[in-house]
Amino acid sequence: MESRTQKSEPARRRFIGRALGLVLATGVTLSAIPLVRSLLPSRSRQIAGAPIEVDLDTISPGEQILITWRGKPIWILRRTSEMIQRLRISDLEARLRDPLSQQDQQPPYARNDLRSIHPDILVVIATCTHLGCIPKFHPETGQMGFDSEWPGGYFCPCHASKFDLAGRVFKGVPAPLNLVIPPHRFTDHNTVIIGEGPVVE
Ligand code: FES
Structure with a gap:
């Protein structure tokens, strides 16, 4: 019979993987915003x-x-x-x-x-x-x-x-x-x- 610790290890890895994916996705999205803004001429420049x-x-x-x-x-x-x-x-x-x-x-x-x-x-x-x-x-x-x-x-x-x-x-x-x-x-x-x-x- 598997111990409680052994049973929870795969679940813990899945949780970390999801959390990491979320952080990376959010980071990419946030870092993209200034890039898009920098490509558009500002109102003052126009x-x-x-x-x-x-x-x-x-x-x-x-x-x-x-x-x-x-x-x-x-x-x-x-x-x-x-x-x-x-x-x-x-x-x-x-x-x-x-x-x-x-x-x-x-x-x-x-x-x-x-x-x-x-x-x-x-x-x-x-x-x-x-x-x-x-x-x-x-x-x-x-x-x-x-x-x-x-x-x-x-x-x-x-x-x-x-x-x-x-x-x-x-x-x-x-x-x-x-x-x-x-x-x-x-x-x-x-x-x-x-x-x-x-x-x-
Ligand atoms: S401003 Fe002097 S001639 Fe036009």
Whole structure:
């Protein structure tokens, strides 16, 4: 006849095994929580600078919208073909300080005469490079109070700096540099993501 001690030994082993399994399972579960959390961007990081997707469907040719990214105002302008032609007139280039975007005011993929990925869509930070005012959008052309041969663009009312419809600064104004082009990429022609560059395949 088995003693009481001999009878309880297998039961005791089963108990220890179950308890150990429970501890291990709980430990794995608990240690997984911070890992998952660390993979998700925190709300503060999202607010601080996560990329944002913008639908451009509602912008008609010649119009622009104003959005905010990283606390900065961003214009997205849908240029007409006439606006694009005007930007390529050499007479205009002669009036500009940095017509070919030599200064580091844009990502490499926007270092071209239109300072954009697609000719018709301009994405630009709406902050004057003089002292940070927000310039005004003046797409009209011709005689203006601030320019007798205005080609269309942005006029800063604070100290009269002028930029064309590619955000290129004019000569002889206080602003020293072109407006800044933020990183951006398109997922299709009517959807842009601000805060990320094009995916390199
Ligand atoms: S802040 Fe725009 S011209 Fe001075």
